[in-house]
Amino acid sequence: MAEGATLTLPTRRDEAWRYADMDGVARIGVDALDAWQDIAVAAGESITRCMIVGSDAPELHRFRVKLGEGATAAFFVTNAGQDYTRVELEVHLAKGAHFEFGGVTIGGGDATREFVTQVTHAEPDATSNQTIRAVHWNTGTGNFLGEIKVARDAQKTDAAQDFKALLLEAGASANAVPQLEIFADDVKCAHGATVGELDESARFYMMARGLDPATVQRLLVQAFIGDAFVALADEAEHERLLDAALSALEGAKL
Amino acid sequence: MLEITNLHATVGGPDKPTPILKGLTLSIPAGEIHAIMGPNGAGKSTLANVLGGKPGYDVTEGSVTFNGQDLLALDPHERAAAGLFLGFQYPVEIPGVSNVQFLREALNSQRKARGEEPLSGGEFLKLAKDKAGLLQMDMDMLKRQVNVGFSGGEKKRAEMVQMGILNPSFAVLDETDSGLDIDALRIVGAGINSIMRSPDKAVLLITHYQRLLDVVKPDKVSVLAGGRIVETGGPELALRLEAEGYDTVMA
Numbered sequence: 471m472a473e474g475a476t477l478t479l480p481t482r483r484d485e486a487w488r489y490a491d492m493d494g495v496a497r498i499g500v501d502a503l504d505a506w507q508d509i510a511v512a513a514g515e516s517i518t519r520c521m522i523v524g525s526d527a528p529e530l531h532r533f534r535v536k537l538g539e540g541a542t543a544a545f546f547v548t549n550a551g552q553d554y555t556r557v558e559l560e561v562h563l564a565k566g567a568h569f570e571f572g573g574v575t576i577g578g579g580d581a582t583r584e585f586v587t588q589v590t591h592a593e594p595d596a597t598s599n600q601t602i603r604a605v606h607w608n609t610g611t612g613n614f615l616g617e618i619k620v621a622r623d624a625q626k627t628d629a630a631q632d633f634k635a636l637l638l639e640a641g642a643s644a645n646a647v648p649q650l651e652i653f654a655d656d657v658k659c660a661h662g663a664t665v666g667e668l669d670e671s672a673r674f675y676m677m678a679r680g681l682d683p684a685t686v687q688r689l690l691v692q693a694f695i696g697d698a699f700v701a702l703a704d705e706a707e708h709e710r711l712l713d714a715a716l717s718a719l720e721g722a723k724l
Numbered sequence: 725m726l727e728i729t730n731l732h733a734t735v736g737g738p739d740k741p742t743p744i745l746k747g748l749t750l751s752i753p754a755g756e757i758h759a760i761m762g763p764n765g766a767g768k769s770t771l772a773n774v775l776g777g778k779p780g781y782d783v784t785e786g787s788v789t790f791n792g793q794d795l796l797a798l799d800p801h802e803r804a805a806a807g808l809f810l811g812f813q814y815p816v817e818i819p820g821v822s823n824v825q826f827l828r829e830a831l832n833s834q835r836k837a838r839g840e841e842p843l844s845g846g847e848f849l850k851l852a853k854d855k856a857g858l859l860q861m862d863m864d865m866l867k868r869q870v871n872v873g874f875s876g877g878e879k880k881r882a883e884m885v886q887m888g889i890l891n892p893s894f895a896v897l898d899e900t901d902s903g904l905d906i907d908a909l910r911i912v913g914a915g916i917n918s919i920m921r922s923p924d925k926a927v928l929l930i931t932h933y934q935r936l937l938d939v940v941k942p943d944k945v946s947v948l949a950g951g952r953i954v955e956t957g958g959p960e961l962a963l964r965l966e967a968e969g970y971d972t973v974m975a
Contacts, residue, residue: 618952670779672817677804679890680805680831680833682801689818693819693821
């Protein structure tokens, strides 16, 4: 947005806000929309950010991440908001840089939780990997809007997105919007999205061994969301993010 | 120990119920290993699933009591805690959950339901190692995800390791011998004997073949056909079935 322009609330006609909770957006307010956190990672450096976001009020977390040559940024986020909670990442990759993202949206009620990423491979040899898992019940919603842009000379780009949703009851929903904009010709871009329910045969098998329904659900959800945090080597942080997700599960429909 | 009386059961749900069990009566006292044989489609697996409480199987008539308790009133996990073990014909793969975590949580859930203290991590591993050894299974396999990447035979062997760890008083084993080669069959059969051969335990062993019975040596053999028990005898009945076939024996 140009300097001095008047800020206005986005609408659902804006692609990146297509599945947003516009009431929640309005409550966040137009001023907060411009609050970007800028992160620059110098050539060869690496950073890891682990976050648990969400509360009983709407939240917006926006990051602009600029990666220098050969730099690495890893973001791992548990999004367990009880109200509209949106995490946005705009990532710019220089030559040979790597961006890793693992995100979990989890929750019931009627809240919308979403991840919106825009990953720009501006130069050759950069890689990105995004793994998002969504677990929802009641009329809760989980969204992933992931845009990948590959510039004309960004040859040997390797970009992957993987979204899977687990809906614990009818009424919950998940939306995945992968968008690829590729101008180079020697690139690998993979994306996949699935929506499913808990595996009934696994559920019965585990109950037949003595596990009560709540424990069965916790183990199966833990296994399901585990993929999102596989790349997080710090065990304490790993456990913290996983615990936050699993404690949000308490009280979910069995 | 297990009293099945005039059991009728359907599959397919309330909209399209298909009757499978049609008045099955069977009594298995403690100390007995009772083999069930029968042609395909007789209702053998349905019997196992009804006893385990699998969703989708509806009992329309009759009763099952287990140690005097109404088994059918219990949820599957309560049946397990009461001492019932269901060995699956097709053990389920559970990606992302290790055998060790799964079985420790299962055992401690059962112990909790019975008012017993949970086993510590160390105590559990010792028990698991002991039972894996009995079935000649490498401990490394127990650290892997539940049944993921296991061959058919390994899955069946893992079922028996699970049985050894959970130590049930009654086991319903649904075609535990299918998919086993001759050596594995001998190991699994010896495992059943070692874990379940006891005056205070009993087994309902569903099988198609004599070869497992050569190792396990049942006390009684019943023939299940058309959803009912049509004949009960000693081990010699299984030999006759093997030699003459169901049609002749049941004629």
